[in-house]
Amino acid sequence: MAKTTIKEVADRAGVSPSSVSRSLRGVGGISTSTTKRIREAAEQLGYSASPAAHRLATGRTGTVAIVMPYLTRWFFVELFGAVEQVIREAGLDLLFYHVGNTEMRQRCFASGLLRKRVDGVLLVTLSLTEPEIAALRALDVPVCMIGAQVGGFSSIRIDDAESACAAVQHLINLGHERIGMISGDPNEPQHFTVALRRREGYHAALKAAGLRASRELEAHGAFSIEGGDEATVQLLGRRSLPTAIFAECDEMAFGALRALRRVGLRVPADVSLIGFDDHPMAQYFELTTISQDVWDQGRQIAQQLVGAVARPGVAPAVELRAPTRLVVRGTTAVLGTGQRPSSPQRAAGGHVAGVNRRSVLRSVGQSVNPGYTKRRERETHKNEANTQEER
Amino acid sequence: MAKTTIKEVADRAGVSPSSVSRSLRGVGGISTSTTKRIREAAEQLGYSASPAAHRLATGRTGTVAIVMPYLTRWFFVELFGAVEQVIREAGLDLLFYHVGNTEMRQRCFASGLLRKRVDGVLLVTLSLTEPEIAALRALDVPVCMIGAQVGGFSSIRIDDAESACAAVQHLINLGHERIGMISGDPNEPQHFTVALRRREGYHAALKAAGLRASRELEAHGAFSIEGGDEATVQLLGRRSLPTAIFAECDEMAFGALRALRRVGLRVPADVSLIGFDDHPMAQYFELTTISQDVWDQGRQIAQQLVGAVARPGVAPAVELRAPTRLVVRGTTAVLGTGQRPSSPQRAAGGHVAGVNRRSVLRSVGQSVNPGYTKRRERETHKNEANTQEER
DNA sequence: AAACGCCGTGCAAGCGGTTGCGTAACAATT
DNA sequence: AATTGTTACGCAACCGCTTGCACGGCGTTT
Incomplete structure (x- = not known):
């Protein structure tokens, strides 16, 4: 049988x-x-x-690889979920490659771990070296990227610099002038580009507003809660405190929130805080942030890859750009007053009648990049009527 | 080339x-x-x-499948990470199967999606039907399970009932008598066993203490923050409020925490709350919870699978049991007094000197199951000296 | 009625390895 | 010197599926 x-x-x-x-x-x-x-x-x-026999006879493997530097971070899990769904629906298999360290990276690119094993490759937020790019080209299969861009490969990404700029601009609009930044570890080889570009945006915003950048205002940490916590502690040890902080990702913002509260600083009364990504927990913490639809990005690029794998003809490489959006919640406020930019109505909790009206903060959705809709139908058991947030 | x-x-x-x-x-x-x-x-x-030729010639695929019902939940990501590492080190490939809905489940088991495709299968928290078990046996490859147990298959799991019992016992020890429970959706087909067994433990603890169980004290929701929030709102609408709540998983506890705070109830002064799993965020929220080492469970069962795949001989199926541990943090307190069971010292924040002593709550670690050590070396960029928590 | 095209099917040669068996070549035994 | 044993390697038959090509049968053309 x-x-x-x-x-x-x-x-x-x-x-x-x-x-x-x-x-x-x-x-x-x-x-x-x-x-x-x-x-x-x-x-x-x-x-x-038999897949093996089929592969041998046709030369096609019916498999694609997804290569990512992290696994536990939300962004990557989300992406993985979206990609897996599309790939599976296309009848392909998905091989997962975690290149968390340089050794695995070597094995993956230099030596041909992928060779003859996959019909396509999807690279997630990896900034590649020249030899790595060459190795990928030598694979002679379609390669797609997310969060990065290399000539000849299809890709999708947000405009990190512009979005970071918008985040900082929001703080500036609220009257802040001493704006700190918590960035990823600059020595972190994996996430190089994203961290760098978001930092560019930060500087651009400062410059555009005539504000002076300063080493004093920047701190680094891993892209994690702990990293954000530590970086914030660093900032708190500097000569003069920032009145607002831009964290390069929401996880770091959570850490910052914790660090700030620990020392008795109120957010946003004393310090405004803005994150990046719109992690599901961001809503929980009422964190103002830059939102991006990670699921959709994964879906789009996966479809692109599926198409390229199906028709290895001269499908031209596309370079997609995904929109981002500023979502104002409760962690940013006008300098000094501690007043939130808009006065969100808290639902009256406690009443049983309030059950379905949940106290979701009505957020002010300013589109950094218009034409953005959040659509996800991935979870089988999704909670109905829960998308009343911002539109 | x-x-x-x-x-x-x-x-x-x-x-x-x-x-x-x-x-x-x-x-x-x-x-x-x-x-x-x-x-x-x-x-x-x-x-x-060529892997394809090698497979065809040898009949072995050098690939194992991991099948799981969720992807975005912490537990599953953690597990996936551990398994991937072990599998990769063994030189095998990992095929990921997300069986989030019944259709995918069909495809995976009934029709032979896995057939001739893998040398081994790892099932994560799936409670199988008889036909599914039969289908897996027909695959004629080693099958391992985590969070469930089926005769003939190797498995690893915690004692959900006993651990849940310990959680509730903790609340009872603090003087609570009206103890609510937030459980997973009983109609949720995927996570059936775990939810059921934790509930058993809850009831067992009540019974042992001579407390009466009641429908009034239970509420259901999805295994998520939202689900926990909703379930808590349900509880709050009942005739008399519980003085303590046991949530079946930490995510739900987070939701509960939000819901409670929203209506002005203080935790733990007004209501004690205990979770399950020790999600990384649990520390953040100072959530008292039952801790289990998910990474290690993944590692162990993956090694088991690797061994079985390597030597398809009569390796006897083993049924491993992983320990759990009550971690007392700040969300549980003695009934009425609002006093925490031990008086944890908060680090003096604000001082720069406090940087490295971070204000991690010194928790009281009572072993539910002794001989438990938490060891993880997975992240390449791990934060050093951060394991000062409980021992 | 012969010639021609088309349709449906079978034959056999791959695809790129693995492996049982046979066989030189040489060493060790008697 | 003949026999036996050991070692190092080649031959060829698979593994199970795909696919170019040949071929027989049948309906159209001239």
Whole structure:
């Protein structure tokens, strides 16, 4: 049952293996009556073609690889989920490669871990070296990227610099002038580009407003809660405190929030805080942030990859840009007054009547990049009527 | 370069393909001098064997599948990370199957999505139906499980009932008598067992203490923040409020925390709250919870699977039990007094001197299950000296 | 009625490895 | 010197599926 061969199906249907092959793959050239017989025979025997043999014969593996530097961070999990769904729907298999350290990276690119193993590769927020790019090209399969861009490869990404700029601009608009920044570790080889570009945006915003940048206002940490906490503590040890902080990602913002509260600083009364990504927890913390639809980005680029794998012809590489959006919640306020930019109405909790009106902060959604809609239908058991947030 | 064949290597080394094959796989019977020549030739040509051909010839795929019902929840990501690491180190490939809905589940089990595709299967917290079990057996490859148990399959899991019991016992010890419970959706087909068993533990603890269980004290929600929030709102609408709440997982506890605070109830002064899992955020929220080392469970069962795949002989199925531990933090307190069970010292924040002493709550670690050590070395960029928590 | 095209099917040669078996070549035993 | 044993390697038959090509049968053209 588990190891039925095509020959057995052929015998049972009274035809040759080639007919079975053609018929089952629907390549035509087989009469409907024969097809029917074959289908029945296959059905009865519980036949399914051996992937290995199929691969060997066709040269196609029916598999794509997704390569990412992190796994536990929200952004990556989200992306992975979206990609997996699209890939699976396309009938392909997904091979996961975690290149968390340089050794794995070596194995993945330099030596050919991927060679002859996949029909396509999806790279997530990896800034590649020249040799790595060469190795990927040598694979001779379509390569797609997310959060980065390399000539010849299709890609999708947000405008990190512009979005970071918008985040800082928001703080400036609220009257802040001493704006700190918590960035990823600059020595972190993996996430190089994103961190760098968001920092660019920070500086650009300062410059545009005529504000002076300063080493004093920047601190680094890992892209994590702990990292954000530590970086904030660093900032708090500097000569003069910032009145607002821009964290390069929401996880770091959570850490910052904790650090600030620990020392008794109120947010946003004493310090405004803005994050980046719109992590699901951001809503929980009422964190003002830059929102991006990670799921959708994953979906789009995965579809791109599926298309390229299906038709290895000269599909031109596309370079997509995903929108971002400033979502104002409760952690940013006008300098000095501690007043929130808009006065959000808190739902009256406690009442049983309030059950379905949940106290979600009505946020002010200013589009950094218009035409943005958040659509996700991925979870099977999704909570209905929960998207009343911002539009 | 990318598609060198074994024949070419053989020619270049002046030997037959069989010698190349044997030599490269180190099966012996090849002289050292010849081996050297072959190695050089292979090296120069950048040869790597075609997985497809190898699979077809040997019948082994060098691939294992991991099947899980969720992806975005912490527990599953953690597990996935651990498993991936072990599998990769063993030189195998990991195929990920997300069976979030019944359709995918069908495809995965009933029709043979896995057939001839993998050498082993790892099932995560899936409670299987009889036909599904039969289908898995028909695969004729080693199957391992985590969070569930089926005769003949190796497995690892915590004692959900006992651990839940310990959680509730903790609340009882603090003087609570009206103890609510937030459980997963009982109609949720995927997570059936875990939810059920934790609930058993809850009831067992109540019974042991002579407390009466009541429908009034239970509420359901999805295994998520939102679900916990909603369930808590339900509880708050009941006739009499519980003085303490046991949430079946930390995510739900977070939601509960939000809901409680929203209506002005103080935690733990007014209501004590305990979770389950020890999600990284639990520390952040000072959530008292039951801790389990998910990473280690993943590692252990993955190693088990690797062993079974390597030696398909009669490796006896093992049924491992992982320990859990009550971690008392700040969300549980003695009934009425609002006093925490032990008086944790908060680090003096604000001082720069406090930087490295971070204000981690010194928790009281009571072992539910002794001999438990938390060891993780997975992240490349791990924060040093951060494990000062409980022992 | 012969010639021609088309359709449906089978034959057999791959695809790129692995492996049982056979056989030189040489060493060790008698 | 003949026999036996050991070692190093090649031959060829798979593994299970795909696919170019040949071929027989049948309906159209001239």
